[in-house]
Amino acid sequence: MQEKSMDALHVSWxxxxxxNLLGEDLGPLNAQELEQLxxxxxTSLERIRSTKTQSLLAQLAELQQKEHMLVEDNRGLKKKLEExxxxxxxxxxxxxxxxGGAGGGHNMEYPSRGVASQSDAFFHPRIQHTPTLQIGYNSIGSMGLNHVGSDPSQNVNSNAFHLGWMI
Incomplete structure (x- = not known):
């Protein structure tokens, strides 16, 4: 019976x-008890912050490891794409x-459009390129290369065009 009363006192305490820890019934406590509380x-708050910091550092290390693996995978994929x-x-x-080379073959160089290569867009998906959809042909005249004059010898490229999808 005495054990039950002791257990009841412990539960009550x-x-x-x-x-008190929840901030209730603090009135009957003296200054020393309030300081202990x-x-x-x-101390509890410091332990909680320490535990949370350790957890965040562990997550950060895991994410850095995943980032490293993705960078390596990205390099491998870029190499395969280039090959x-x-x-x-x-x-x-x-x-x-x-x-190719100096064997007298056809060396064709295509004009650059000034847009980042497709492989760069593939490896940087957050960068959004908005290439222009070109249907039909683009007249060289729209690029300022078409010069039509009265002299037929100056009308070189007057009917020239290039297909956007061939570039």
Missing amino acids: YRIRLR EHQLE SSAQVAVAAAAAWGWE
Whole structure:
């Protein structure tokens, strides 16, 4: 019976202590008890902050590791893309009978549009490029290269055009 009464006293004391920790029933406490309560709350708050900081640092380390793996994967994919692009270019040149180098073959250079390459857009998806959709042809005259004069010898490229999809 005595154990039950002791347990009941402990439960009662813990309930009062819990209410005190929650900021309730602080009136009957003296200054020393209030200071102890304040110290206990500060210590608990420091432990909570420390635990949260450790958790955030662990998450940060995990995210940095994932970032490193993604960067490595990205490098590998970029290398594969460059290799396959080179193979496609070689196959296209062979299919059209173009020979590279100084062998007298057709060396065609395509004009640059001043837009970032597609591979850059692939590896930086947050950067949004908005290429212009070109249907039909673009007259060279729209680029300021078309000069029509009275002399027919000056009318070079007067009917020239290029297809946007061929570039």
